[in-house]
Amino acid sequence: MAKKQNTDVSIVLCGQAGMGIQTVEGILTRMLKGAGCNVFATKEYMSRVRGGKNSTEIRVASKPVSAFVNRIDLLIPLNKGAVEHLRDRISKNTIVIAEEQVVGNEVHGNFRFVEAPFTKIATDIGNKVFSNVVAVGLLAGLLGMKLPDILDYVKKFFASKAADIVEKNTKAAEAGFQLAEDLAGRIGLAFTIEPDAGVKDQLLLNGGDAIGLGAIAGGCNFISSYPMTPSTPVLTFLARNGRDFGVIAEQAEDEIAAVNMAIGAWYAGARAMVSTSGGGFALMVEGLSLAGMLESPLVVNLGQRPAPATGLPTRTEQADLEFALYSGHGEFPRILLAPGTLEQAFYLTARAFNLADKFQVPVILLTDQYLVDSYYNIPGFDLAKVKVEKYFVKTEADYKRYELVKNGVSPRGIPGFGRGLVCLDSDEHDEYGRITEDLQLRIKMVDKRLKKLESAKKEIIPPELFPKQKYKNLIVCWGSTYHVVKEAISRLDRDDTSLLHYSQVYPLHQKTADLLGKAGKVVVLEGNATGQFAKLIRLNTGIEIENRLLKYNGLGFTVEEVTAGLKKILK
Amino acid sequence: MAKKQNTDVSIVLCGQAGMGIQTVEGILTRMLKGAGCNVFATKEYMSRVRGGKNSTEIRVASKPVSAFVNRIDLLIPLNKGAVEHLRDRISKNTIVIAEEQVVGNEVHGNFRFVEAPFTKIATDIGNKVFSNVVAVGLLAGLLGMKLPDILDYVKKFFASKAADIVEKNTKAAEAGFQLAEDLAGRIGLAFTIEPDAGVKDQLLLNGGDAIGLGAIAGGCNFISSYPMTPSTPVLTFLARNGRDFGVIAEQAEDEIAAVNMAIGAWYAGARAMVSTSGGGFALMVEGLSLAGMLESPLVVNLGQRPAPATGLPTRTEQADLEFALYSGHGEFPRILLAPGTLEQAFYLTARAFNLADKFQVPVILLTDQYLVDSYYNIPGFDLAKVKVEKYFVKTEADYKRYELVKNGVSPRGIPGFGRGLVCLDSDEHDEYGRITEDLQLRIKMVDKRLKKLESAKKEIIPPELFPKQKYKNLIVCWGSTYHVVKEAISRLDRDDTSLLHYSQVYPLHQKTADLLGKAGKVVVLEGNATGQFAKLIRLNTGIEIENRLLKYNGLGFTVEEVTAGLKKILK
Amino acid sequence: MDPKLFDMGQIDVAWCPGCGDYGILTVLKRTLTELDIGPEKLVMVTGIGQAAKIPHYFKTNFLNGLHGRALPPAVAIKAANPSMVVIAESGDGDMYGEGGNHFIHNIRRNPDITNIVHNNMVYGLTKGQASPTSQRGFKTPVQVAGVILEPFNPLAVAIALDAGFVARAFIGDADQTKEIFKKAITHKGYALVDVFQPCVTFNKINTWQWFKDNTCYLDQTHDPYNRAAAFKKATETGKLLLGVFYINPNKTTFEDEIAIYSDDKRPLYERQPDYNRLQKLIDKYRTAG
Amino acid sequence: MDPKLFDMGQIDVAWCPGCGDYGILTVLKRTLTELDIGPEKLVMVTGIGQAAKIPHYFKTNFLNGLHGRALPPAVAIKAANPSMVVIAESGDGDMYGEGGNHFIHNIRRNPDITNIVHNNMVYGLTKGQASPTSQRGFKTPVQVAGVILEPFNPLAVAIALDAGFVARAFIGDADQTKEIFKKAITHKGYALVDVFQPCVTFNKINTWQWFKDNTCYLDQTHDPYNRAAAFKKATETGKLLLGVFYINPNKTTFEDEIAIYSDDKRPLYERQPDYNRLQKLIDKYRTAG
């Protein structure tokens, strides 16, 4: 291969669950970032603990990258069947580095095969388990890292292990590096990523971490949840850091308990959240309605995944928008946020707690497996930009929890703080929170609750419009598809096409009709089969968006398919 | 009072829970119907077992009546505060018949007060408990019934009691009748209802009974539910008749169990339903999604009541339309029916089982307290018009539960019937029902499930349009408001105004846009605060209905308020 | 303290005249008074049902939540602010039926709350269906041929789960019930009191008289620290026994286990996240290995 | 019958090599074979989890439903067609955690089904959080300082609820486990078998060896018809006992109680509503008094 000036490489590792792909990914991305490379990683995996076919994509680039691409420049298949699993993404330009028997009779000239005896090298060092680190050394070498830096990092990574293990891993990395040198020399295989000193000190984290950090920044001090992919990382993040930050992180006996605990915690003055996925959220629906009636704040991380029912537990989808918006008996307001970037994940999660507290409504974060599991480097989070805004009051005697105030938001007291009694009732109630069957009061209370939505409408996060404020074509999307669509649009290389990304999907921003109205052509892109956001837009603006890019096979959109899809529509 | 030719009398009884209003109502309506009068009764009551203020309206008329009116012609308050409770409905024309101390200082000339010493009469007979039957005798007399007929009926009614009780009740009725004679003679108080021999043999039943009978007609042989107002009557109906009709009626430990039992029962070949209200339905949402994924038939009676949360448990509302439509994670089809009359309640419930079986989807009946608790006379149900259509098949070996057939509806087998194995999976699955992570198959299965909705669209029950097929104004409503709007429109006495009533609200009938488009003015009427059906229409047709009559204080619409509301809008 | 402190004045109580719920209300007020627990210090958490209406007739902080869901908010309230006294109270249907999963798992969790269950062996508010504790053969509009399920034995289950405090009372005996309530509330950890409470409207079998005839107190010799003996007493046929069946004094409460209070006693509402520490945690993602 | 009848041929099993689930699968096939229960006669109902995947590796009718919800459909299937053999099977988290309420109430209901619980003391599928049966101190990514809740004792609870058949097995002993399965399946009524099943990936504490060292069989003298003795054995500290703890032979099944089969044995799917009778019922509303 002629030496290309490759500034954006997509590496894919593929193998069974339990083969250590995550170790390779973990070492490689951190090491490369430490060397100043921009990195992005995302994974797709099966709902099983061992076996099957999982793959991780690692992009390494001179410029920041934060989106899933279809293209594979370098593939490391770790077991038989891996090549077959990725067949649709492999092209003539794909270089497959593997042991002969892993690729087997799949070497058809569909791709460029380069043999690398990982296992043999590892076994020579002492055990085939080291073959992962051989691959790390190889990849780091191919990407232009220096040997001392590689060895330094490997040592650091295994620092907590026995001296023997550290030594063997170091050897493995070195052997991998030599293999890279050899390949570079022998067949000219190498990539040139321009390191950027600025990247070195950036953050490298995934969506789950960003949400967890945002929760702490938002003052979260209570999480009650029941494990469910892909929402568990937020629970484990807060459990891990609970002691340090005074967060009670409790695994509930079921999701019903989880949501009712969170409501109890808010009542007592905590800032509580639950983290769940569709099936768990389904069990929380009665609790959601309770929060509506009690006028309790509540923060929900709803990690979407393909459904109905158990569906594809470890995959991604954006099909719970309508569910989140309309579920719960009766009528009460709520706010739906849908972070699309790590920064949004952090700031919006923090903000969710303030919004919930301020308007006394449930705030639901619509995240998904793609957002939670993907990671890339970003400059940082600015703590000066977040603040814990507490809205509860110290009560006076004769305190009325549901005082009929103009904007519907009655001052929220908490028991034990002040002289008043704080009475919350899931029946229709009077201003004191006492059960009532006064039907005139019923009307006032319904109106009061709904009025809070009008107040919340004054603080809707506007959609992001870019690159141009003037456009002929407008691509509308929401939530986790942000970076993919952004990169696709930049690839289109047209100056008449802009992206409109919603990180708050409900209430829908008032400018929506205007912004859409200005476009000649509007395209909506979402990860579901029925175009739920398009329906929400139609309902709110009357505008029917006919051009839709929908995906629902369980994977996130790739830059290429969005680019191609848009090209076709925009001609 | 001058003797009026009153052909439509509205009688209201009001007192505490436990005072026996329901006995009076029960005897009076059946007795009057037996005498050929058209009757309608509806009640509003508090969520308590004793005390409080409950009232029942009984309309007695020469022509069929089936709607709640605001007007009270004759009020029997049974305790202090009853008059106050109904203040807004009492006019100068209202005749209040009561004991002096019950009305007390509320006799302000706001209404016409007629004293009737119920308690004294009853005590003279032997016990004040008989005062209810004194009232029955009085009312029957005032309405023109003959004494022998009254006594006959009272005897029949109490036939199962001790001879002594029968005798005293008969005496009480007679005393009441004499009081009526006296009032007629002394102050000219009497009403003239034209009896209609045809009515005598009609059915007199409420919505709960109609749904229960419809369920049996639809082949229902399994109900698993958890008590919740106003859905319990359907459960008790099927429990009561279970032995006779081979229905298993099981009170589940919670609503989650209820819905999962129903799904299991369908799987085994039963025709199963659950009956619940908003809060219970909230707990069934995960199960609903399961039915979506398993492609299990399911019939749900969702008795709506004011929410959120516990709300006003014994009142009525139509605010769970969007909830029923969008709840459940993931995307899968469902059918929503909303009976508005007793006939619809019967036929649609029966049909729900066939639809569920045919399309393998959940069918939800959106009923409410008003529909369930109201009753009136109707000619009958025609069993020749219903049929149990069973769609399951006898399986062959190598049976595929989820065979990819064109219309999405794979032949449904059941275990033990045929040679095949029947495999149902809540994960994404292959044609055999075995768990899969084949993402191409995922797409096919999503499409297959959604396709069933297209099939179901071929059988949408058209909305009823009347009286005229040509109109300038179109009043749109759904579910239990049928008769109230119908009577209101007839009172408007305009020939340019028609009613469009939907008894199937989803999928929405294709003619909707057309029908609405023909009107100069469209008004939507629904029992909620946000206009949920109007939103559904907008979403499906693009038509925004600006004229809305909404009610959400917990009571059903009255004919008068609909008439007035429409007058105002139509000018 | 004066029990009047808790009085609501002239209010309309939704319970039927003669209902056992009145007695429980009165006894509870007296108990709290004697324990010097004022309305501001107390939080009552209830579900839905007749029993669950109790805080509406009572001056106190309360969260009257969902049917079956009294325990989860109660546990969270106690955890978020351990200085409050928390009572979770509801009917038998609410606590053992709809809420059964929270019942069993919160015994395992052992929060320092008191769980009072009004056991009338019937669903009162929804007009007389069987509850989990309804006796076999009990006829209702749903159980038309009589209850066929084995009655739920809350005491035996609680003992099987090694609950810290397990007792049963009958509201027909106000004084003893008060003593039991006192012990339960002062017990550190989860305490269950199942209280027989006649429903005069929907349970015509298990009436005041029936309970009088069919209950008697555990005898003096009963050792509440003996789990096997307690289980035996709880499952004995014959008269239903009353009193404190079982105490396990060696349990740590949930609030003590969760550790966030070990060096900072402030309730959660007084706290702010430590942004310096958060900055450090964020910075770890710059170098994380 | 040949156990091969149940084999799926070459399929990709999602369990980890060395997992105790394989053993349960094999033993179950052998049990059914020996009892002459063929694939067409059997319905397996499972929830979600690693254990709950079992019917996918097995030729049989099955409903693989929701996490925690294996029992409700199982009961309904048996009630709708009593001629089927119904096994409800899932993991400890599924059955005792999410599904706890169905567990306790179906013991009361006593359907004639067998309830097999794979007890690995951990949530396998979701990667290693505590399950209700996890031992105190067990560390996981959520229980970072170790489990603080009292482990759920399914046997004690089942005995407290007077379940008809209560047993525990360890899949390390295939033969004994098979014998226990046989007894459970042939028991008429609800039968619980809690099976210790090592999770080699996420439970590094309760390993094969640990179970070997920490279990032993009930001795011959144990009388399974003695409830108090069974409770004592189920709550004893020391080694975890295996075998049949408790049998109550005097219980009627749910299917026998519901009476609709008393004079008509046909399963529900063969039935049609009696329209003549329905016409009569409708007509009652013409004259009803």
Ligand SMILES: Cc1ncc(C[n+]2csc(CCOP(=O)(O)OP(=O)(O)O)c2C)c(N)n1
């Ligand atoms: C989710 C849900 N299901 C059902 C109901 C209806 N419901 C209200 S109270 C109640 C039972 C009350 O029985 P119990 O808890 O024993 O209290 P009691 O009225 O006997 O004091 C039921 C079924 C409800 N409110 N919410």
Ligand SMILES: Cc1ncc(C[n+]2csc(CCOP(=O)(O)OP(=O)(O)O)c2C)c(N)n1
């Ligand atoms: C409502 C719901 N909540 C959570 C989950 C996620 N989930 C799937 S399996 C499982 C636990 C599995 O543990 P267990 O039942 O012990 O089975 P094992 O995997 O250990 O065999 C959980 C929490 C789910 N599928 N549905």
Ligand code: SF4
């Ligand atoms: S229905 Fe029963 S429990 Fe409820 S208040 Fe009346 S007597 Fe008490």
Ligand code: SF4
């Ligand atoms: S994770 Fe544990 S329980 Fe699941 S298959 Fe692996 S070893 Fe078995």
Ligand SMILES: [Mg+2]
């Ligand atoms: Mg009760």
Ligand SMILES: [Mg+2]
């Ligand atoms: Mg497990």
